[in-house]
Amino acid sequence: MKEKDQHKDVLVIGAGIAGIEASLLLSKADRKVHLIEKTSYTGGTVIKFEEVFSNMECSTCMVAPIQQDLLQDKNINLITLAEVEEVKGSTGNFNVKINKKARYVDMQNCIGCNACFEPCPVSLKNEFEEGLSERKAIYVPCAGALPNVPMIDTEHCLRFNGKKDCKACQEACMFEAIDFNQKDQKIELNVGSILAATGFKTFDLKKLSQYGYGKVDDVYSAFEFERLYASNGPTEGKIVLKNNKAPQSVAIIHCAGRSEKGYCSSVCCMYSVKFGHYLKSKIPDIKISDLYTDLCIPGKSHQKFYEKLKETNVNMIRSSDIEIKKQGKGISIKYNNGNGKKDNLQVDMVIIAPAIEPRDENSNLAKTLGISVDEYGFLEEQKNNVSSVITSKPGIFIAGCVQGPKNIQESVSQASAAVGKILSLSN
Amino acid sequence: MSQPEEKNKSTVISVKKDLNTAIIDFLKEGIDKQVFDDVIIPMRVPAKDSFAYVLVRNKSILNDGFFLPPVMPVQGGRMVSSVTRLGKKDKKTAIIMRPCETRATIELAKLGQTNLDNLILISMDCPGVMPISDFLKDTNKQLKNFEDSANNLDDKIMRPVCQICDKSSMISGDLHIGTLGAKKGSFYLISNSEKGNELIEKMGLKQNENINSWKEKVKKISEEKKKKRINKNKELKKKIGGLDNLTDAFGKCINCHNCMSVCPVCFCRLCYFESDKVKQPSDDYLSRAKSKGSIRFLPDTMLFHIGRMEHMSLSCVSCGACEDVCPVDIPIAQIFTMIADETQGLFDYVSGRSLDEPIPFVAYKEEELTDMEDSND
Amino acid sequence: MTEKFEPRIVGFLCNWCSYAGADLAGTSKLNVPSSLTPIRVMCSSRVDPVLVTTAFLRGADGVLIAGCHPGDCHYEKGNYYARRRFAVLKKVVEGLGLESDRLRLSWISASEGQRFADVVKEFNEKVKKMGPNPIKKNKSL
Amino acid sequence: MESKIGVYICECGPNISEKVDIDKVIDAVKDLEGVAVVERYKLLCSEDGKKFLVEQIKKHGLTHLVIAACSPRDHEKTFREVCENAGINPFLFQLANIREQCAWITDDKDEATKKSIRLTKAAIRRVRYHTSLEKKEIEGNPDVLVIGGGIAGIETSLQLASPVRKVYLVEKTSSLGGLINTFEKIYPNMELGSDLIKQKNLEIEKNENIKVFTETEVEKVVGFLGNFEVTVKKTSQDNSSQDFNVGAIVLATGSRLFDPKLTPQYGYGKLDNVITSLEFEKMNLSGKISLKNGKSPATIAIINCVGRDKKGYCSEICCMYSLKFIRYLKEKISNIKVTNFYSDLCIPGKRQQKFYEETKGKNIDFVRSKDIEVNKKADKLEIKYKDENGSKKNLSADMVILAPAVEPTIDASKIAEITSISQGNGGFFAEEHEKLAPISTSTEGVYIAGCAHGPKNIFDSITQAEAASGKILTSLIPGRKIEPEIKVSHISESLCIGCKTCLTVCSYGAISFDEAKKISVVNEVICRGCGNCVAACPSGAANIKHFTFNQLYQEIMEAIQ
Secondary structure, eight states, X not given: OOGGGSOOOEEEEOOSHHHHHHHHHHHHTTOOEEEEOSSSXXXXXXXXXXXXXXXXXXXXXXXHHHHHHHHHOTTEEEEOSEEEEEEEEETTEEEEEEEEOOOSBOTTTOOOOOTTTTTOOOEEEOTTTTTSSEEESEEOSSTTOSSOOOEEOTTXXXXXXXXXXXXXXHHHOSSSOBOTTOOOEEEEEEESEEEEOOOOEEOOGGGOGGGOTTTSTTXXXXXXXXXXXXXXXXXXXXXXXTTSOOOSEEEXXXXXXXXXXXXXXXXXXXXXXXXXXXXXXXXXXXXXXXXXXXXXXBBTTHHHHHHHHHTTOOEEEEEEEEXXXXXXXXXXXXXXXXXXXXXXXXXXXXXXXEOEEOOTTHHHHHHHHTOOBOTTSSBOOOTTOSOSSBOSSTTEEEOGGGSSOOOHHHHHHHHHHHHHHHHHHTO | OOOOOTTSOEEEEEOSSOHHHHHHHHHHHHXXXXXXXXXXXXXXXXXXXXXXXXXXXXXXXXXXXXXXOSOOSSOHHXXXXXXXXXXXXXXXXXXXXXXXXXXXXXXXXXXXXXXXXXXXXXXXXXXXXXXXXXXXXXXXXXXXXXXXXXXXXXXXXXXXXXXXXXXXXXXXXSEEEEXXXXXXXXXXEEEOSHHHHHHHHHTTOOBOOOOHHHHHHHHHHHHHHXXXXXXXXXXXXXXXXXXHHHHHHHHTOOOOOHHHHXXXXXXXXXXXXXXXXXXXOHHHHHHHHHHHSOOOSSXXXXXXXXXXXXXXXXXXXXXXXXXXXXXXXXXXXXXXXXXXXXXHHHTTOOTTSOTTSOOGGGOOOSSOOTTTEEOOO | OOSOOOOOEEEEEETTTHHHHHHHHHHTTOOOOXXXXXXEESOGGGOOHXXXXXXXXXXXXXXXXXXXXXXXXXXXXXXXHHHHHHHHXXXXXXXXXXXXXXXXXXXXXXXXXXXXXXXXXXXXXXXXXXXXXXXXXXXXX | OOOOEEEEEEOTTHHHHTTSOHHHHHHHHHTSTTEEEEEEESOTTSHHHHHHHHHHHHHHTOSEEEXXXXXXXXXXXXXXXXXXXXXSOTTSEEEEXXXXXXXXXXXXXXXXXXXXXHHHHHHHHXXXXXXXXOOOOBOOOOOEEEEOOSHHHHHHHHHHOBTTBOEEEEOSSSSSSGGGGGOSEETTTTEEHHHHHHHHHHHHHHOTTEEEEOSEXXXXXXXXXXXXXXXXXXXXXXXXXXXXXXXXXXXXXXXXXXXXXXXXXXXXXXXXXXXXHHHHHHHHHTTOOOOTTSOOXXXXXXXXXXXXXXXXXXXXXXXHHHHHHHHHHHHHSTTOEEEEEESSOOOBBTTHHHHHHHHOBTTEEEEEEEEEEEEEETTEEEEEEEETTOOEEEEEESEEEEEEOEEEOTTHHHHHHHTTOOBOGGGOBOOSBTTTBSSBOSSTTEEEOGGGTSSOXXXXXXXXHHHHHHHHHHHOOTTOOBOOOSSOEEEOTTTXXXXXXXXXXXXXXXXXXXXXXXXXXXXXXXXXXXXHXXXXXXXXXXXXXXXXXXXXXXXXXXXXX
């Protein structure tokens, strides 16, 4: 195909760490980027973390600057609350239809003062906080979210679900930012290439009744625990039990759902070690037991991080057939230890590391993009090709956990790899 | 206090006439055997009322060498720096200085102000020096006076910082002339480096590893002085510590900056505190005078002294040069010593002890000084 | 002085972590004593001891230096050097018997809005107890 | 020219106007020196607000702009653009953060107002000391030097080479391909290694924009992003060096195996038929897996994690290639018995566990074990080990294959020095940032790809190669100039005495030493403007634009009023 009839613009799907990295790089190369994001905010999963392994850097400090760059970047057209509906054409010349939900808050007028939250009569569990705290029907997921512009949750807003002609938020806003008449939009874009970076979801622990998740108090999923530790989270970083006491003993269960999924999610061992560091930093004399199968800490920096935790004598138990039950005030864990003998453990809190799995919408997304998903449901890199970011369809690329479980570093590498591929298309 | 490791050589040199002559002969021999080409040594100035360092190429002039002069008109560190700052000497030069001067030289080498190539630094056990002002009252009498005290290891007449110097025999150069604990009519020549070893070999001196008598004596003295130093620091802090005492102590200061100009480790081309950075337009002074009622001129005297402590106390060798030249008798060397012990203590750093110890400002440990910060409590 | 003492605290905040943390305290509408005037620098390692001493000698009741937590420096290792310089500065001030408690070094991350508020509150209280910096009225300075 | 400062206070709707008595602020600052006009406005960041500001600047002929509004992190950029549009230098502007730092942190209006006054005055005092700063632009050479002709180096070269971008690929040995040359197959898809390398070699030959140097080493590198001067030298004949210029450098120098002789318990080098994984790959590739005595082995033991304790990291690939070896063996020696001694099975990612499941089976044992020892017993090898329960066991085998740790190549430290980057964990090249910048290094323009960065498999190496290309394609675009940071350090030639303190503390090698003048010099292209050198300089020779002593001093003086 000749250079001139090639579209240079790029569509990036997903404003998580991979999508952000890719967009900024492309912009740096003077490419126009349309970055579409399903939620109302950027940063994806990474902004849920307080710190990241293995240097325990503050995650917000790490990501906020590039989120700011993203918002101020003239080459990047960020479209939040949006999803791809249809993709036509071929590499160098894709026609994309996007469905953009109304935010009902004007991005230009809103200055992020949050005055609209307080008067809102509705309150419900905040999904971003894994339901550990409440939000209003008009809300931002967490303090410091970027863009710092709220959205109206039409499902719960009294006005939109027809319960009441409520204008509370509109009246509270001094900037005419709240616009109930906003409509969902169909946006049509022409781009030369497309990068899918829509991330992952975690395995539903309720499917594993033996872990007592959702039934037994103080049994948390890893991501709930991240928020529990987050200084901008529901407890401002205080690690507490339901009874508001600090736990004296915690068990971290690895590999939840591994056998169901048939692969190792590759990040759980490391973030479990990170949790160990979290816990020790807040409650130095806490007893930590890790129930794991195989310790997967590959690479040059990770074992060091693990050994540092080991010095604080964390109890590493190789185990199987784990069963978690409420017992008295605490939680009892039955398991088979490495030697196949039955054993058990009493703790105040349990943290479970669920497998990383594909998003439900992957298969649809794949269909829309005209590429395939692999046997696990992740978007598939082109078969018998050595590159992990190009797909069976020219001009369509993938990066981050949409392609398979990986850590931040690998996601970022893939993002710039995909950018490399995109830029060398017309090279 | 660093001691020569066993791998380093040491030897005994016998003294026929007196120590001074013995050292002169040693230097002559060194030139004859081409171990070095020239020497820098202290000499008495013709007017006899002071001493100066002299670079000597002509052997006969060596006879005027006067080691361990009673005063320190110029700090050896400054001198060596002025010779080598812009590049190494092409000829090999032996330099005999006091330990604090050698340490200043090492410190300046770390700061790129001295080039040690082709230099052989030789230090000597130092009895201290007397205040220049005292010496000038009656040079001949005071010289005699100094020599007697030196021989009896009596430091009453020495400068206050010398009286509390616990590093008066510290070896940080290539060689050290140890007189303490040496048998009558002899002194030790102790090597502290490859250069030193080489010199002892080339001069064909027979080696004698045993310098224990020197070590013991040195240990004893430095321990006594250390105790004294700690107490003196305490006393001084009582005397000048606290805002009011401090402003009194420095109230006399006339901003002549002599202390800075003679300081061996104050190596800046233009002192920060003489630069325009710290000067302000007059409205600044006026508004401050307004809010305060008055401000003192010349301004920022205290900033100058505290700032110098922040910049230089890590490298301070307590040589006392600053105090010697203070026209208004501020115990500046004692104050610097008190502060330097604090700041160097933070990193158990000893200025000029070894070339291998980086100045703490250019290094760090990931986990240190946690009592200085407050992280997540 | 009769009227109640409102300290004047100079706060050097690094752009990437601590200033962001301070902003988060604002956006979260937390109460922060207004005695601290934030001065933005790109890195805590820019904060020259002389700058701090100047503030102190000009009568600042407190000086706070805040930067990224060790290991998190946006410029790799700036805060490690900042910490050493601060340590020397503090020792000098302390060694001269001046009120070194008026100088403080804190690590505050971009997500620690609450911590920023707490640090300032705490420091403000401490300085209040200490009273005005006597240097303010010292004629011979 | 006398300065005319315009001061504009943003009401930010109720956010500031309700919490701060703006009129009081206006009164407090209107008479300050240099202040030409003070105004309040509903919302300065709005389109109308920006238009208003531009008009004001032009109308009053303002020289400086002070805005009291929100955090500079929100709108400094916005208002700098306003300055540019109004024709004043964007750095003659200062933003006072009276929203986040005043209005929003207290309910006491009086307090908020007082503090707002302080911050606004500080901004006014500061802005007087601002100087215009201009964007710099420098030419950048788009060509690239790739060091190492393994798969990472090959991929990088292929992706970067183009009519507008020459690639110099420098390889120590006599041929390209690196370790893969010795692999029969590549897991998990088990395609032929030879095919991959053949194909890649072909592509390289075809590509006239790649200049390959074999048996060549890099001698010298001087310069910075966009402007590196490189000297390479033939390893064979001496003094046959060659110079060329590039804009970026990719380090793809790969890895080598830990020497098992350093862990004598495995008997490597002493006992026959104890071989390393690489030796086994070669043997397998040669087509005949056989013992010293020529017989083919019936029982084989594979021992993982050799040297792991010594190195202190998991080498990531050993578990997987051990599985691959088992596949080789099953395929080539009927009813071979293989025992794989491992400590933790490390098979991360979506594809690898399946590979493991499909490798398990009859005559294949996986034994989790420790304290392994290999000795000779009769004409066989005896492996002593402790199993999971810590009970001593032993097993006899004809052949033992060791999977030693992956470590950096011998010349890693030399290359690190030449390119002035540092070596991190395990001696591998240190990335700029573990998470967000795994490909770049502390020397801008020098990138890492493949095992030079740390142990990794072929796919991850290739991803990194592509990523390095991505970085270069975005930062070095033919015909486009490089725009370095504007707020950088500067060292006064007349004040610097050459103590090199600044040079030592700089994280980016942005400061070099001029031996002739005996002073330190900042390379403004490399400097990132942290100001560390400024605080480090005892003589005040170093200063940083836009954060000068005097600018900060003005803020301090207002802060303590």
